[in-house]
Amino acid sequence: MLHLILFLFFGAICVAGAVNLLVQSHPINSALSLIVVMASLAAEYLLLGAEFVAAVQVIVYAGAIMVLFLITIMLLNAGKEERTQGSRVATLIGVPGLTIGAVLVAWTLVGRLSTTRSVSIGALWGAPKDIARLLFRDFLLPFEVTSVLILIAIMGAVVLASRPEAIARRQYSGPRPQETRELVATGKDH
Amino acid sequence: MEGLGPIILSLVTFIPAAGGLLILLIPRRDRDIKVFALVISVLAFVASLHLPVHLHRDPNTFKFEIDRVWITTPNIHYHMGIDGFSVWLVVLTTFLTPLCVLISWTSIHERVKEFFILLLILETALIGVFTSLDLFLFYFFWEATLIPMALLIGMYGHGRKVYAAVKFFLFTMIGSMFMLAAIVWLYAKTGSFDFVVIQNAIRSGSVPGFETASLWLFLGFFVAFAVKVPIFPLHTWLPDAHVEAPTAGSVLLAGVLLKMGTYGLLRFNVGLFPEQAHRNAPWIMVLALIGIIYGALVSLVQPNMKKLIAYSSVSHLGFVVLGIFSFTAAGLNGAVFVMLAHGVATGGLFMLAGILYERRHTYEITEFGGLATPMPKYATFFLVTVLASVGLPLMNGFVGEFLVLSGAFQARPIYGILAATGVIWSACYLLWLYQRVFFGKVKHEVNNTLPDLNLREKTALAPIAIAALVMGVAPLVWLSAIDPAVQAALAPFTQLASTMVGR
Amino acid sequence: MTLALATTTMTAFSQSFLLPNLLAQAQSSIPQSADYMRILPELVLSLFGMLVMIVDPLLDEENSHQSLGTIALIGTLAALASTFWMAQYPGTAFWNMVRVDGFSAFFHFLVIAIAAVVILSSFEYLRVQRIRAGEYYGLILFGTVGMCLMSSAIELVLIFIALEISSISTYVLAGFRRRDAASSESSLKYFLLGSFATAFFLYGVALMFGATGSTNIDAISQVLRSGNVPALAYVATALMFVGLGFKVAAVPFHVWTPDVYEGAPAPIVGLMSTGPKAAAFAVLLRVLVEANAPGRFWLLWVSAALTMTLGNLCALVQDNVKRLLAYSSIAHAGYVLVAFAARPELGTSAVMFYTAAYAAMNVGAFAVVSHFANAGEKYVAIEDYAGLGRRSPVLAATLTFFLMSFIGIPITGGFFAKFYILSAALKSDLVGLTLILVLNSAVAAYYYLRIIVMMYMREPRGEVPVTPVPAAAALAIAVCVAATLYLGVLPGRVLDYAAHSTHDLASDTATPSASSASLAAER
Amino acid sequence: MVPLSYYLVLSGILFVCGVLGFLIKRNIITIFMSIELMLNGVNLSFVAFAAQWHALSGQVFVFFVMVVAAAEAAVGLAIIIAVYRTRETLNVDQVNLLKL
Amino acid sequence: MTPNPYLWLVPILPLAGAAINGFFGRRSSKNAITAIALGFCGLAFFLAVVIAVRFSPASAPYYFNLAHWIRSGSFQVDFSFYLDQLSLVMLLVVTGVGFLIHIYSVGYMWDDDGYYRFMAYLNLFMFFMLTLVLAKNYLVMFIGWEGVGLASYLLIGFWFIKDSAAAAGKKAFIVNRIGDFGFLIALFLMIKHFGTLDFTHVFAAVQTLPTETAGAGLLTAIGLLLMVGAAGKSAQIPLYVWLPDAMEGPTPVSALIHAATMVTAGVYMVARSSAIFDRAPMAMMVVAIVGTLTALFAATIGIAQTDIKKVLAYSTVSQLGYMFMACGVGAFSAGIFHLMTHAFFKGLLFLAAGSVIHGIGGEQDMRKMGGLRVYMPVTFLTMSIATFTIAGFPPLAAFFSKDEILWKAYSSPNGSWVYWLIGVITAFITSFYMFRLWFLTFFGDYRGAIAHDSHDPSRAGAPATHGHGHSHGDPHESPWVMLGPLVILAILSVVGGWIGIGGRFEHFLAPVFQSGAAAELAHETAGEAAGKGTETLLMLISVTAAVLGLLLAWTLYLRRPQLPARIAASLGTLYEAVSHKYYIDELYAVLFVKPLIDGSTTILWHGVDQGVIDAAVNDSADAARHVSDNVRHMQSGNLRSYAGWVAAGGAVVIAYMVWMGVR
Secondary structure: OHHHHHHHHHHHHHHHHHHHHHHOOOHHHHHHHHHHHHHHHHHHHHHOOOHHHHHHHHHHHHHHHHHHHHHHHHHOOOOOOOOOOOOHHHHHHHHHHHHHHHHHHHHHHHHOOOOOOEEOOOOOOOOHHHHHHHHHHHOHHHHHHHHHHHHHHHHHHHHHHOOOHHHHHHHOOOOOOOOHHHHHHHOOOO | OOOOOOHHHHHHHHHHHHHHHHHHHOOOOHHHHHHHHHHHHHHHHHHHHHHHHOOOOOOOOOEEEEEEEEEOOOOEEEEEEEOHHHHHHHHHHHHHHHHHHHHOOOOOOOOHHHHHHHHHHHHHHHHHHHHEOEHHHHHHHHHHHHHHHHHHHHHHOOOOHHHHHHHHHHHHHHHHHHHHHHHHHHHHHHOOOEHHHHHHHHHOOOOOOHHHHHHHHHHHHHHHHHHHOOOHHHOOHHHHHHHHOOHHHHHHHHHHHHHHHHHHHHHHHHHHOHHHHHHHHHHHHHHHHHHHHHHHHHHHOOOEHHHHHHHHHHHHHHHHHHHHOOOOHHHHHHHHHHHHHHHHHHHHHHHHHHHHHHHHOOOEHHHOOOOOOOOHHHHHHHHHHHHHHHOOOOOHHHHHHHHHHHHHHHHOHHHHHHHHHHHHHHHHHHHHHHHHHHOOOOOOHHHHOOOOOOHHHHHHHHHHHHHHHHHHHOOHHHHHHHHHHHHHHHHHHHHHHHHHHHO | OHHHHHHHHHHHHHHHHHHHHHHHHOOOOOOOHHHHHHOHHHHHHHHHHHHHHHHHHHOOHHHHHHHHHHHHHHHHHHHHHHHHHHHOOOEEEOOOOEEEOHHHHHHHHHHHHHHHHHHHHHHHHHHHHOOOHHHHHHHHHHHHHHHHHHHHEOEHHHHHHHHHHHHHHHHHHHOOOOOOHHHHHHHHHHHHHHHHHHHHHHHHHHHHHHHHOOOEHHHHHHHHHOOOOOHHHHHHHHHHHHHHHHHOOOOOOOOHHHHHHHHOOHHHHHHHOOHHHHHHHHHHHHHHHHOOOOOOHHHHHHHHHHHHHHHHHHHOOOOEHHHHHHHHHHHHHHHHHHHHHOOHHHHHHHHHHHHHHHHHHHHHHHHHHHHHHOHHHOOOEHHHHOOHHHHOHHHHHHHHHHHHHHHOOOOOHHHHHHHHHHHHHHHOOOHHHHHHHHHHHHHHHHHHHHHHHHHHHOOOOOOOOOOOOOHHHHHHHHHHHHHHHHHHHOOHHHHHHHHHHHHHHHHHOOOHHHHHHHHHHHO | OEEHHHHHHHHHHHHHHHHHHHHHOOEHHHHHHHHHHHHHHHHHHHHHHHHHHOOOHHHHHHHHHHHHHHHHHHHHHHHHHHHHHHHOOOEHHHOOOOOO | OEEOOOOOHHHHHHHHHHHHHHHHHHHOOHHHHHHHHHHHHHHHHHHHHHHHHOOOOOOOOEEEEEEEEEEEOOEEEEEEEEEOHHHHHHHHHHHHHHHHHHHHHHHHHOOOOOHHHHHHHHHHHHHHHHHHHHEOEHHHHHHHHHHHHHHHHHHHOOOOOOHHHHHHHHHHHHHHHHHHHHHHHHHHHHHHHHOOOEHHHHHHHHHHOOOOOOOOOHHHHHHHHHHHHHHHHOOOOOOOOHHHHHHHOOHHHHHHHHHHOHHHHHHHHHHHOHHHHHOOHHHHHHHHHHHHHHHHHHHHHHHHOOEHHHHHHHHHHHHHHHHHHHHHOOOHHHHHHHHHHHHHHHHHHHHHHHHHHHHOOOOOEHHHOOOOOOOOHHHHHHHHHHHHHHHOOOOOHHHHHHHHHHHHHHHOOOOOHHHHHHHHHHHHHHHHHHHHHHHHHHOOOOOOOOOOOOOOHHHHHOHHHOOOHHHOOOOOOOOHHHHHHHHHHHHHHHHHHHHHHHHHHHHHHOOOOHHHHHHHHHHHHHOHHHHHHHHHHHHHHHHHHHHHHHHHHHHHHHHOOOHHHHHHHHHOHHHHHHHOHHHHHHHHHHHHHHHHHHHHHHHHHHHHHHHHHHHHHHHHHHHHHHHHHHHHHHOOOOHHHHHHHHHHHHHHHHHHHHHHHHO
16 A cells, blocks of 8 residues: 555656656756656665665666766756747657557556556565676676677767867868858867 | 580670670770771671571470579579570671671760670670570570660760660660569579470469469560560650660661560560460550551651651561461561561661761751762662561561561451551651652752762671562571471460461 | 776776686686687677777877778678687577577678778778778777677677667767768767667567566567467567667658768768668567567568658659668668568578678678768769769779669679569568569669769769779779679579578577468468 | 556656657757656666566666666767757757758 | 473563663663663563463463472462463563563663663563563562562652652552552452462362352452552552652653553453452452443543643553453453553553653643644654554554453443443543544644743753753654654554454463353353344444544644633533542542641650650659659658657557557
């Protein structure tokens, strides 16, 4: 009973945060509401008895990733977003389609689910030890491979975030490309 | 005894292409290239003469057969061989190519090297179409003719050459795609590309699901060939292609490429699907009929010499289709013979038109008139070719048309009668053309100064005239080779044909 | 910055090699040497990737291109060699994470070969476009690792991670032309939509996990072949199809392709239109065919039809060669999907052959394009190709050859590729699809022809420069021509191999007849 | 006692919210956030299913997903910065040089 | 049937001459050319005579197979030649008259630049004509049939500088082609039903068939179709239109081809096919009617013509009508008889007219002639003989032949008095316009202006007509090389008919027309008593008709020359119509030619070809491009739209899969 209440409570916060993310016009607020969502999700994980995941959720997501987001927002001091009408397709086709899909999925999830067994706190024997066993034995390869992933991410970040002029000044010679987008691109060089 | 046996066929087929590749190595001195190309093409011609000379007469097998495994999966063989249908077409190709080389001697100024390379490669592809007995090989050569021809039109043509080239390419491409589907179906069901194997499989009824599919297969092949022939509603690429193409291109286009279509109808549509062919004969013959009369009438009013000849080809090939689908000995013999005759005569006409274009840079008939006075030799050659094309007895045009018509008449009298009106039409448009171009006083001053044929042109034209005459006087030389193949092809039709005549 | 890089490299290094030894005490939890053999190419690739990263700071920008490129090239070649070695050790490794069989070996070889050729064709390009070589080659190598893993992984999670590796590396590579706004935009679009689609895929994985209780392909296929299929599995398949359909650019998930291809550097387009795509097809085969995903027949049928038709239609009026080729690649994806709709034992080998043939010709075509594009990729409009046939005949001839292969003229790989798909489709009586395919390839001839016409039948436009083809690019193009020709003249060996490995796939799964039966049931 | 389907529905809602955000938000960063939202939704269902099947692997997946998400975040934000450099805007509707 | 190895030489010789002159004539001297042409033609004639001398009815017919020509399946055609009484007659006529005209041409064409061409063409014509005559099967006959058409095309258009000549040549060829079309169909019918084209086999097969009473039948069809061919070649209604125009050709050509030989080929062919016609009475009747009508029709036109050659042309048409009338009533021998005599006197007429034209410098309008008998006596003499002959005065050749025809038309079972009546009327008209011509040309006084003024500039391109240095100035007699043939022909047209007396000619030909002749003979013996009396009566009537014609012409054109104009005025439109040949050419132009050209241009070419087919092709291409242009706007470049597509697509996929799942 209590369990259900807790679930509903955190679920409500979670959804509220998600919706808030959508309605807020300033990225900062969206980011914050996203943090709310993540935090409440962590609680839900606890309810499902996944302590480890809950912990990682808070540390990695709320801690690391969102910080990155905030830093970027600050760096680019992104203002309130203007409500431009760039795409009719998104609203006319995407949203209705999305709703249909969502309804159908939900219907399958609720109605046709093979089992609707319910779960209670601590139902899982999710001790970190077992998880470690999984991670470093059964899932050793994915674990190792993630390192490659991270490496790529770092390289990518380094390449893309560094300023192109650095190269340009050193090697550039000959006439500027004339195309408009080139002008847009190089307009910032000096 | 088949002399050189199996090698000769590959030799004939690939001599030109080899020559073309050699030209790649020759430095860009146009004269050497031309001479070399001429030598190669003549060589190919001489080699090809070996075929009819040593051709077995027995109907049921292919001659000079060579059958080697090329690719194991899919089961593709390098299978070549000829019979009465194809042998003369091969010779026709090798016969026309040297003349093409001669005729483009001076008319091609730039990118000479590429031109002759393309020409020779085209020749190989054409021969290959007639010699290959493996459906894949056939399809390969079939497509291979496409590119050099399109390039010849597009690079060396004039006027709306690009439009013409693209139109030519796409028409044929779309058609051949359906053929590819049909071929793949056959392969999927029989596990072989080999013409003979497939034919036997079909005859023995050991192809699963053939009954239901046969109509579609027939149509698949038919569309591809109908575009090439061209049969009536699919013919509009032809005039454009001809008008814009360089002379040599037109000659090979009219002389040989169109025959690929009729040959295909004969070899595959009739050879593989006799029942379907027989069932669909009526409407196909109607189309052929329309082609004959329609083509003639339209060509009657063409202001452009080449367009006129092009439409006349539509009319003439209508005869071929009519003959093929009459399923009578006379019809088929005639059809094949018309192919050859038309190849020679119309090829000649295009060469003549080209010669005139070289001098005046126009094909408009109104630009000429009274040419018989300044260039009598030219006029004479033109007359001979026209008469051959009109189908005057003792000229090659007559024998074929006569046989086709009598065959069609035996099969379906009314068709024969309607088709026979073509005899009148051809006289109308060709003689009218001749009158407008050569008779009367010289209308435009420039035409007074036109030089008559020079030696090169005469040597290019003489073979045409001679061939036209010889084929008309001694057609047996050709027919005696064709007839066995016809008998073989008609074997499955004997009862069908008889019922048809009965109707 | 380089220091940071070096350290991360070391950590990654240590992670991937020392840790197993640390764990060596716990018995039965030690990866055997065979396990390493089965990921040998991946190991080699990442090794050389790191090598590139290490060497990069030591060289100065000016002439680092050649040396780094050479290292990367050697790496790919070594990996290529090691593929054969790997193929000697069929079986699963790392506790059912990867399986080495003919199938995965085939795609390993293909993907690595693509990477090698792309690297080769990039030598000059990087100098002309003033792109930093170190990260470029590194990313290609690491991305290749991801692609390789995609083809051999049989665990959805690993597949997911591998997918991410290849995707992220290509996201970054797409944005490498830093001075060009188009490049970064394409990178952004690719990235956002890519992760959007990945989320769908992931959701599908989750639901599949929920439906079957496992994420191992074999286990899943066991469940899915056993009588009653949970409804959830259908939804899961749908969602995974969305994700993978995006990767292979199937309509309507293709929308990103043209923009990204137009903006990205030409050689990278050559890579990402073939490498990740081939890998994605491999995954699609694993997920749909090997796992015998339910209810896929009409899904594939329709999306195949849509994909090829739409791709060709849009390509008709394109004036930018890269964009045109992008649409054409969509169309070709459609052709491949036709093979997916065919009976598995027939379709699979057709898919494999097609991806190989398409890789050969497409990489080649883009190599030509990227050479011709010149600094800042100025000359990518079709009009710029006018008279190319006269100004550099060889280049034009090779491009024509590739275009012929696209069209499907015999003795090019493209012909047999199309041929096999057709025969597979006809053997499984997909007459409708066959006709659509035939019509499409006829239409397609038109826009490929446009380029040929431009090159041969139009007069040259003066201002477009034609620089002589540098050795490396020439070599790359030559390799592509050779491959296309080889596949077109002697497709036998490759086909046998594909068919054979199809048997692997089919035998890993239950009898193919079962799955085809399930397909038949769906019609 | 909470029926499992509740968790799944919640995850579904989150996922849908993410997609919706992608569709309607204009700011690139926010769009990226909504992708993260979608991933979170997926994570929840992973954990829920893990609970259903009593399979820990479900939780391990979440771990991997987070790692991937982190990597994506790094690259994604870098890309966004690059785009901002060339275009000086974060509005998606204005990032459409490449079209048709 | 006895083989005769010389037969094939007869046609081949002229061909050799043609070939030699054709190839080398341009560079060789005129004498050489003359020698070659006359030599080979003469040889042919000589050979023909030899063959005739060694001809014995007992061993006839002769044949010779030169070589196989066409074979397909069971059907086969050979180059084979055949000689029986019928073809012997034709052979002699053709070679004889032909040779004479060759000689005449030497004089007539000597000054023409195209002399060698002309001679070559003439020889070529001889070759084809002889092939036609000596053919053993219909296809070889067809060679000659088409070949003479070609020759006449070339010779009519000999002065191709003149547009009218070129057009006339084309017209002749095409109209002939229309006839040949019918001929071909007839051949196809034979092939289909008899499987052969060889005369002997075909006729043998025909013999087995019953006589067709109710018209519609195989033989009737064949007969009618053959008649179409004959009508084309022999200028019968409705295909006669080409012959008058053909007069554009040099006069010897008109004499040889369009009077003596080629135009009679149709008659020969019908006679040759007598076996078929005998069993197709319907077809016979058609032949007779066509012949009769043509005879009358052409004659009426002949009245009002002013061009001397045109008059002769129409008279030729009308005389051919007589021959067909004869064939039509089953009197083939009579037809052939008239054919022979006609060859003599009509050839003579033309040659004489040619000599006149030649003598007064190319003038052909009779109104510009007159009183020429003093200038050119020989021509006058011969011309007079010819005129009286054609008018049918006894005992000249035409008297016998024409009378024979009229009698058969009246008496034979298929005949009737109607044919006879029209025949007599025609005879009257004939003699009228012929004497009109005679009086206008030779009597009165010379109305021609000074010769060189009389030159019609349009003739500038035709050197032969004014090539003579001395042709300017007064009219003059022609050289003997031209007069010689005139004289010979004149003699022939006097004595030529006598061989017909007492039905000798008919009995000579009897073996050829077995069935038909047999029928007639039977009939004659039956109506013997009545026969003789009526025959003489009818003979008298026709002679009177001729005399009346003479008198009328005399009154109108000699005694009261102003009368014709007044009559013409009073007749008004009728006269107009007659003088314009009843506007037939114009009618054809409106009915066939113009609709054909316009229809092909507007409907077929611009309409179907460009308007429908090409338009369809191009439109579909444009449509594709258009669709593509719209479809690609799906690619708006906006990220959210793309996401929208993905989401929507995903929704569809999910929906489908859910449905699959719950199904």
